[in-house]
Amino acid sequence: MADKNAFPTYRGDMEYFCLGCGARYDTTELHYTCPDCGGVFLLQDKNFDALRETSGEEWREIFDTRAGSKNDPLRGIFRFYELMAPVMDDKDIVFLGEGNTPIVQSSPQLSAELDGQKLAFKNDGQNPSASFKDRGMACAFSFLNYLIRTQGADDILAVCASTGDTSAAAALYASYASDKIKSAVLLPQGKVTPQQLAQPLGSGATVLEIPGVFDDCMKVVEHLADNYQVALLNSKNAWRILGQESYAFELAQWYDWDLEGKAVFVPVGNAGNITAIMSGFLKMYDLGIITALPRIFGVQSHHADPVYRYYAEAPKKRKYAPVEVEPSVAQAAMIGNPVSFPRVRYFAEKFEAIAGEGSFQVVQVSEQDIIEGMLLANRHGHISCTQGGECLAGLVKARQLGLISADETAILDATAHMLKFIGFQNMYYENTYPAEYGITPKPELANMPELVIDAESKEKLSAQDYTVACASSIVEKLGLKHR
Numbered sequence: 001m002a003d004k005n006a007f008p009t010y011r012g013d014m015e016y017f018c019l020g021c022g023a024r025y026d027t028t029e030l031h032y033t034c035p036d037c038g039g040v041f042l043l044q045d046k047n048f049d050a051l052r053e054t055s056g057e058e059w060r061e062i063f064d065t066r067a068g069s070k071n072d073p074l075r076g077i078f079r080f081y082e083l084m085a086p087v088m089d090d091k092d093i094v095f096l097g098e099g100n101t102p103i104v105q106s107s108p109q110l111s112a113e114l115d116g117q118k119l120a121f122k123n124d125g126q127n128p129s130a131s132f133k134d135r136g137m138a139c140a141f142s143f144l145n146y147l148i149r150t151q152g153a154d155d156i157l158a159v160c161a162s163t164g165d166t167s168a169a170a171a172l173y174a175s176y177a178s179d180k181i182k183s184a185v186l187l188p189q190g191k192v193t194p195q196q197l198a199q200p201l202g203s204g205a206t207v208l209e210i211p212g213v214f215d216d217c218m219k220v221v222e223h224l225a226d227n228y229q230v231a232l233l234n235s236k237n238a239w240r241i242l243g244q245e246s247y248a249f250e251l252a253q254w255y256d257w258d259l260e261g262k263a264v265f266v267p268v269g270n271a272g273n274i275t276a277i278m279s280g281f282l283k284m285y286d287l288g289i290i291t292a293l294p295r296i297f298g299v300q301s302h303h304a305d306p307v308y309r310y311y312a313e314a315p316k317k318r319k320y321a322p323v324e325v326e327p328s329v330a331q332a333a334m335i336g337n338p339v340s341f342p343r344v345r346y347f348a349e350k351f352e353a354i355a356g357e358g359s360f361q362v363v364q365v366s367e368q369d370i371i372e373g374m375l376l377a378n379r380h381g382h383i384s385c386t387q388g389g390e391c392l393a394g395l396v397k398a399r400q401l402g403l404i405s406a407d408e409t410a411i412l413d414a415t416a417h418m419l420k421f422i423g424f425q426n427m428y429y430e431n432t433y434p435a436e437y438g439i440t441p442k443p444e445l446a447n448m449p450e451l452v453i454d455a456e457s458k459e460k461l462s463a464q465d466y467t468v469a470c471a472s473s474i475v476e477k478l479g480l481k482h483r
């Protein structure tokens, strides 16, 4: 019987593997891109075969037992330690409560509105900085701690470009992990929500802005990482990808490791998340922990859709090209040149090789569909961000295209907390969208506060009469009946 509190004794031997030229590098230093060809890296465990000595059933039991662990390093994403980044010691692991986010079944009414579709949201906005990025940061910062402990690394400046979630997460974990780590974040001026902007400021990071979009910021931090001593915390950093694989592990565990008839919808921005999710499912499949892969649907807005465009072409005609983005309410995915595109292509091929054609698809949705997807979900008791709304819109689109049936359970990735993106709801209700979004609010969906009594009337009333007048006005508005 596995001990739920025992930190694993297994240690992997991780190496960087370049998807461009196949070069391999050891992990004694941080790499982001291949020094030989500039390609992106994946991290692979040279000892992975040793994990096959444990059966799928035994792994399931180990992870189920650890789910009840009272040992902090194992309480979050690192309960799947052997599958992720098995080089750190327990003392390296940063645990801020990330992971274990719930999968909430859709309300019966929402399912009925969607023609009987089975669906659920995985609420990754319930992570500490209110987005899925915390999964990746927990892993990447734990690895920085490992470098500090094993190699005496000191005075680390963690940098990232961000649309808002990555910077919030990087700043939070940097402020907690070690006094040897400082954080600086680079944001596209005016294109990060006020809530997201407040997060790195509150965590004490240096917050820098430039005019432009996320893609411009990404190029700048890539330049910094190529030429200066900084630690890049975007998902180009392959340690981030490993942490984000935990989304797939948790999802499988939630469904008791049975993924038959499941389809996972993921918004695609910089494409690190869909990469990690596919990688996670493939690892579990490889080890017999799951015996069926779920189908994967990437979703992109028509205002930021390079990955959709690529897969819309017939396989032989496909040619990747970045796009110029236009304003998007799915602001976290407003990215025209996703750095993880080569990783998506790599894992999508593997998915299709195992699960066949149709196991990986990308659908495109409109801005109008995205915001109304969010509003629809939240009116039925969910806490979906605009990216969750994008997934809902993607599900509707997939149904329209006949790509999914009502009986398949769609799990939608609500990547962040709705409150981070609440300004987009307000703009819809107040009908204040700039024309570039291409959104026309439906007046019947608007919901605004109603003043019960004005300040001038209040002035003229005694305290008791004021209470009665307010109550009378409410009675009239709501049509209440006497008891």
Ligand SMILES: N[C@@H](CCOP(=O)(O)O)C(=O)O
Pocket (backbone or CB within 6 Å): 160, 161, 162, 163, 164, 165, 166, 167, 214, 233, 234, 235, 236, 269, 270, 272, 273, 331, 332, 333
């Ligand atoms: N939407 C992201 C964009 C950067 O993504 P990353 O996963 O590569 O860090 C953000 O929140 O900044």
